[in-house]
Amino acid sequence: MSEAVLMKGNEAIGEAAIRSGCRHFFGYPITPQTELSAYMAKKMPKIGGTFLQAESEIAAINMVYGAAAAGVRAMTSSSSPGISLKSEGISYIAAADLPCVIVNIMRAGPGLGGIQPAQSDYFQATRGGGHGDYHLLVLAPNSVQEMACLTAEAFNLSEEYRIPAMILGDGTLGQMMEPVDFSLVPEPVFAEKPWAANAMRGRGAQNVVKTLYLSPEELEATIIEREKKYDIVRDSLQRYEAKFIDDADIILCSYGITSRIVETAVRELRNEGIKAGIIRPISLWPFPEKIFKRVRPKAYLSVEMSTGQMIEDVKLACECKAPVYFTGRTGGIIPEPSEIIDKVREIHREVC
Numbered sequence: 001m002s003e004a005v006l007m008k009g010n011e012a013i014g015e016a017a018i019r020s021g022c023r024h025f026f027g028y029p030i031t032p033q034t035e036l037s038a039y040m041a042k043k044m045p046k047i048g049g050t051f052l053q054a055e056s057e058i059a060a061i062n063m064v065y066g067a068a069a070a071g072v073r074a075m076t077s078s079s080s081p082g083i084s085l086k087s088e089g090i091s092y093i094a095a096a097d098l099p100c101v102i103v104n105i106m107r108a109g110p111g112l113g114g115i116q117p118a119q120s121d122y123f124q125a126t127r128g129g130g131h132g133d134y135h136l137l138v139l140a141p142n143s144v145q146e147m148a149c150l151t152a153e154a155f156n157l158s159e160e161y162r163i164p165a166m167i168l169g170d171g172t173l174g175q176m177m178e179p180v181d182f183s184l185v186p187e188p189v190f191a192e193k194p195w196a197a198n199a200m201r202g203r204g205a206q207n208v209v210k211t212l213y214l215s216p217e218e219l220e221a222t223i224i225e226r227e228k229k230y231d232i233v234r235d236s237l238q239r240y241e242a243k244f245i246d247d248a249d250i251i252l253c254s255y256g257i258t259s260r261i262v263e264t265a266v267r268e269l270r271n272e273g274i275k276a277g278i279i280r281p282i283s284l285w286p287f288p289e290k291i292f293k294r295v296r297p298k299a300y301l302s303v304e305m306s307t308g309q310m311i312e313d314v315k316l317a318c319e320c321k322a323p324v325y326f327t328g329r330t331g332g333i334i335p336e337p338s339e340i341i342d343k344v345r346e347i348h349r350e351v352c
Contacts, residue, residue, distance in 0.1 A: 003181060003182040003183050006177055006178070006179055006180075007144060007177060007178075007179075007180050008144070008174070008175060008177050009105075009141075009144045009147045009169060009173040009174045009175065009176055009177075009178075010032075010033055010035035010036035010039065010077075010105065010174045010175070011036070011039045012144050012145075012147045012148040012151075012180045013036055013077070013103055013147050013148065013167065014036050014039035014040050014043065015039070015043075015148065015182070016147070016148035016149070016151040016152050016182070016185050017040075017075050017101065017155070018040075018044075018047065018049070019182065019185060020073065020151065020152045020155040020156070020188045021073045021155065021188045022075050022101070023044070023047070023049035023072065023073065024050045024064075024072055024073065024074040024075070025037075025040040025044060025049070025050070025051050025075050026052050026054055026059075026063035026064050026067070026074070026075075026076050027052075027053060027054065027060050027076050027077050027078065028053060028054050028055075028056060028057045028059075028060050028082060029053070030079045030081070030082045031107070031115045031171075032079060032107060032115055032117070032171035032174050032175055033079045033103065033104075033174055035174070035175075036103065036105070036174070037053065037077060041053070050067075057078055057082045057083075057085035058085050058086065058089065060078075061076055061085075061086035061089030061093070061102075062089050062092075063076075064076045064089070064100050064102075065089055065092055065093050065098065067100075068098035068099060068100040069098055069196070069197045069209040070197060071195075071197075071198050073099075073100075073101075073155055073159070074100045074101075075101045075103070076100075076101075076102055076103070077102070077103035077104075078102075078103070079104065079106065079107045079171075080106050080107050080108075080109050080113065080120075080121050081107075081109065081111070081112060083121065083124065083129065084124070084129075087129045087130035088130055088131070089130075090128075090129060090130050090136070090164060091130030091132055092211050093164050094128070094130075094132075094135070094136065094164055095132065095211035096209050096211050097162040097163075097226065098162065098164065098209070099155075099158035099162055099164065099165070100164050100165070101151065101154045101155055101158060101165050101166075102136070102164060102165070102166045102167070103151075103166070103167045103169070104121055104166060104167070105169045105173070106118050106119060106120065106168065106169065106171065107171055107332070108120065108331050108332035109121075114331065114332045115171065115332075116331070116332025116333070117170040117171030117257065117332060117334065118171070118305050118306065118330065119255070119256060119258065119305040119309075120306040120307070120309065120330060121168065122168075122304070122309035122310050123309050125138045125166055125168050125284060126138055126284050126285045126287070126313070133223050133227070134226070135230055135233075136163065136165065136285060137157055137158060137161070137163050137164070137165040137166065137233070137237070137283070137285065138165075138168055138284040138285040139154055139239070139283055139284070140167075140168045140169070140255040140256050140281065140282060140283075140284050141173060141282075142173070142255065142256050142257060142259045142260055142280065143173075143178060143260075144173065144176065144178035144180055145178065145179070145180050145181065145184065146282075147167070147169060147180075148180050148182065148184075148185050149184060149185050151167055152185045152186040152188070153186055154166075155188065156186060156188065156189045159189075159190065159191040159193075160189070161233055162195075163229070163230075163233065168256070169256065170256055170257055171332075172257045172334065173256065173257050194207075195207055195209075197209045234286040235286075237283055237286055238283055238287070238288040238289065239281070239283035239288060240279055240288035240291055241278075241279075241280040241282060242278065242280070242291060243263070243266070243277060244266060244275075244276065244277040244278060245277035245278070245279065245291075245295050245297075246277075246295075247277075248275050248277030248295070248297050249274070249275040249276070249298045249299070249348065250274070250276050250277070250298065250299050250300070250347055250348060250351070251276070251277045251278065251279055251295060251299075251301070252276060252277070252279075252300075252301045252302075252303055252340070252344070253278075253279050253280075253281070253300060253302045253303070253314050254280060254303040255282070255284060255310065257305075257334070258303055258305055258328075258334075258335065259278070261303075261334070261337055261340065262278060262280075262303050263278060264337045265337040265340040265341050266278050268337065268341055269341060269345075274345070274348050276344055277295075277297070281310070281313075284313075287316075287317060288317075289313075289317035292314070292317035292319075293317075293319075296321070297322055298322060299323050299324070299325060299350075299351045300314055300318060300322055300324045300325065301324075301325045301340075301343060301347060302314050302325070302326050302327075303326075303327055303328060303335065303340055304326070305328060305329055305330065305333075305334060306328055308328060311324060311326045323351065325343070325347055327339065327340060327343040
C-alpha cells in the first residue's frame with residue numbers, strides 16, 4: 001500500500017532512519033540540516049529511542065562511536081563546517097570498522113561560508129575527510145524520495161560491510177518538499193554483530209573495539225585487510241543512473257540537485273539536435289567508473305555546484321579517452337539550465 005506523504009528532505013531522512021531501526025541520534029544544530037535534528041528530537045522519545053543534542057559536533061560524533069561499538073544503529077547529521085569538526089571522530093569510527101550513518105546537508109564554504117546549497121564537500125566526503133587510509137560509503141540523492149531510500153540503504157550497507165556511510169545532500173534537497181512513498185524504502189536488513197562490545201553475551205572473552213596499534217606491522221596488516229574489503233565494495237557497490245548515453249557525443253556528469261537541472265538542459269539540447277547524455281553518480285564512493293568504460297563520447301562535461309571536484313573522478317574513470325570539461329557555480333549559487341546549454345554548445349562546436 002502506498003504511503004506517500006509530503007515531506008522536507010531533512011524530515012524524510014529522519015523518518016527513513018527510524019523505519020530502518022535507528023534508535024540513537026546524536027547531533028548539534030546547524031543550518032540547513034536543523035530540521036532533521038528537530039524531527040528526531042520529536043520522534044525518538046515516542047519510540048523508546050535516544051535523542052541527544054551534544055555540546056558540540058565533536059561530542060556528537062564520539063557518542064556515535066560509542067553507540068556503534070555497542071552494536072546499535074546510530075546516526076548523526078550536520079552541515080559542512082560541522083562535518084569538518086566531526087572528521088577526527090569519523091576517522092576513528094572507520095578505523096574501528098564500525099557501521100553508522102552520517103548525514104551532510106552541504107552549505108557553501110569554505111569557512112562559515114553561507115547557508116545556501118553547495119556541492120563543495122565532495123573531496124571531503126570521497127577522500128575520507130579525516131586522517132589515515134580509509135573510505136566512507138558515500139551516497140548522493142537527487143530527490144526527497146531518494147533521501148529516504150538511500151538513508152535506508154546506507155544503514156543496511158554500512159552494517160553489512162562495517163564501513164561508515166554518508167548521505168551527501170545539499171541545502172536545496174534538505175529544505176525542499178516532495179512526495180515520499182515509504183513503501184518504496186528498503187526494509188532493514190540487520191547483520192550479525194559478533195564483534196560488538198555489548199557485554200559477554202555468552203562469549204568466552206570480551207570484545208574490544210580499538211584503533212591503536214603500537215606495532216607498525218600489526219597496523220599495516222590491519223589496514224591492508226581493510227583495503228581488501230574496500231576492493232570488494234569498489235567492485236560491487238557502484239551506483240548510477242544513465243540516460244541517452246548510447247549515441248551521445250557529449251555526456252554530462254552531475255549528482256544531487258544539480259543532476260535535475262542537467263536533465264532539463266539535456267532534453268533541450270536533444271530537441272535542438274545535439275546528442276547529449278547523462279551519467280549521474282549515485283554512489284560517489286565507490287565512484288561508478290565501470291559505466292565510463294562502456295561509453296565512447298567525444299567529450300564529457302562535469303557540472304557541479306563547486307569550482308570543480310568530481311571532475312577529477314570523471315577524468316580518472318574515462319582514462320583520458322575523451323576531453324573532460326567543467327562548468328559550475330559556487331558560493332551557494334545554483335546553475336541555470338541556460339548556462340549548461342551554452343557550455344555544451346561551445347563544446348559541441350569544438351569537438352563535433
